[in-house]
Amino acid sequence: MEVVGLFIQVAAYVLLVAVIIRIIFSWIGFDPDNPIAQVIQEITEPILAPIRSVMPRIGMFDLAPMAASFLLIILARLGARLMSV
Numbered sequence: 001m002e003v004v005g006l007f008i009q010v011a012a013y014v015l016l017v018a019v020i021i022r023i024i025f026s027w028i029g030f031d032p033d034n035p036i037a038q039v040i041q042e043i044t045e046p047i048l049a050p051i052r053s054v055m056p057r058i059g060m061f062d063l064a065p066m067a068a069s070f071l072l073i074i075l076a077r078l079g080a081r082l083m084s085v
Contacts, residue, residue, distance in 0.1 A: 005082030012076035018043045019065050019072070044068075 022044050024030075030037050044065075051064040051071075 001085055002083050005079045005085075008079030008082065009076045010079075012072045012079060015043070015047060016069060016072040016076070019047070019068050023065050047072075 018040055022040050025037055025040065032038070032041070047068050048064045051067050052062070055063055055067055057063070
């Protein structure tokens with residue numbers, strides 16, 4: 001169980017960092033055709049798209065990255081709990 005918990009925790013934190021990078025890229029107007037931006041988008045879109053289908057935008061604000069961040073933090077903590085069992 002310890003290996004599974006560690007995998008879940010590491011994967012959740014890696015995805016969380018990718019979501020944060022995507023947020024920063026959107027703030028600074030990073031070129032979407034850049035290969036780095038494309039990789040980040042490919043990593044995060046499977047997480048953000050289902051959340052966007054449930055949570056609509058509020059004006060010009062997309063709250064899906066914030067919701068994804070909360071879910072990934074919860075998932076990382078669950079992984080940590082699995083490691084301690």
